[in-house]
Amino acid sequence: MDTPGTAVDTTSGRGEVQPLIDAMGARQMRVSWGLNPAEWLELRDAIRRVGVPALVDHAARAWQAAKSTPYSARYFLPGWTGLQDAPQYTGPRSLTAGPPSKTTEYLEDMAAIAEELRQKKMGGA
Template sequence: MGEGAPAPASLTDPIPPFARPLVDRITAAKVYVGWDLTSGEWLRLDAMLRRSGADMLAEHAVTLAARQRVSSARYFLRAWTSLPPAPTAGTVPAAPAAGPGADVIPLDPTAPRKGRAAQSADYLAAALARMEAQP
C-alpha cells in the first residue's frame, strides 16, 4: 500500500458489515462496549440477528446496560440467547389496558370493606379521629 492509501476495511473496522446496524444503535444510545468477539461469537451474533432482529437486540442491550455496567459485548451474547424470535411481519401488538390507571380496580367507598387491609385502614382512621378529638 502506498502512502495515503486507505487501509482495508478489515483493518480499520473489526465489526463485520452484518453487525454494523446493531453496533451503531447500541453506540448511539451511549452504551460503549468492546466488540472484540471471536469469529465463533460473530457467527452466533449473526444467527441471533437473523432470529430476533437488530431492534430487539439493541433495545435489550440498552436495558441491560442501564442496570449494570457492561464493558464487553460478550455480556450481551449470553443475554440475547434467550430472546424470542422477532414477530412475523404484520403482527399486531397486544393492546395495552385502556388509559392511565386502567389496571387499578376502583373501590366503592359506600360498600362494606372486607379484608385485613380494610380492617387496618378502619383502625388507623379511628385512631386518628381519637387523636383529633383530644384537646
C-alpha cells in the first residue's frame, strides 16, 4: 500500500497518477493509493480523458459531501471514471445562430417604438 506523498514508480502505468496524488495532498486530501492494476489503469485513463484539475475538483466536492473522511482513493474512483470528457475549445462562436426568433423580432420592434416615443417627447418638449 502506498503512503500519501510517496513517489509512484514512473516506469509503471501508475507514474501518470503522481500529479493527482500530489494535487490531492496539496489540497489536504490525503488517502491511501493502494489500488489494484485494473484500478490504476481506470484512473490513468480518467486523467488522460479529463485531466488532473477536474479530478481534484471532483474529489474536493466528494470530500466535502462525505459523511466520514474518505481513507482510500477507491472512494473517488467511480466518480472520477464517470466524469465527462473535457470540452474541446473550437474557437469563438457566433451568438446569432440563424434567423432572429419571434421573441427577438418583437423585442426589437418594441425598442424601436420606445425610441420613436422618446424622440417625439424630446422634440415636442
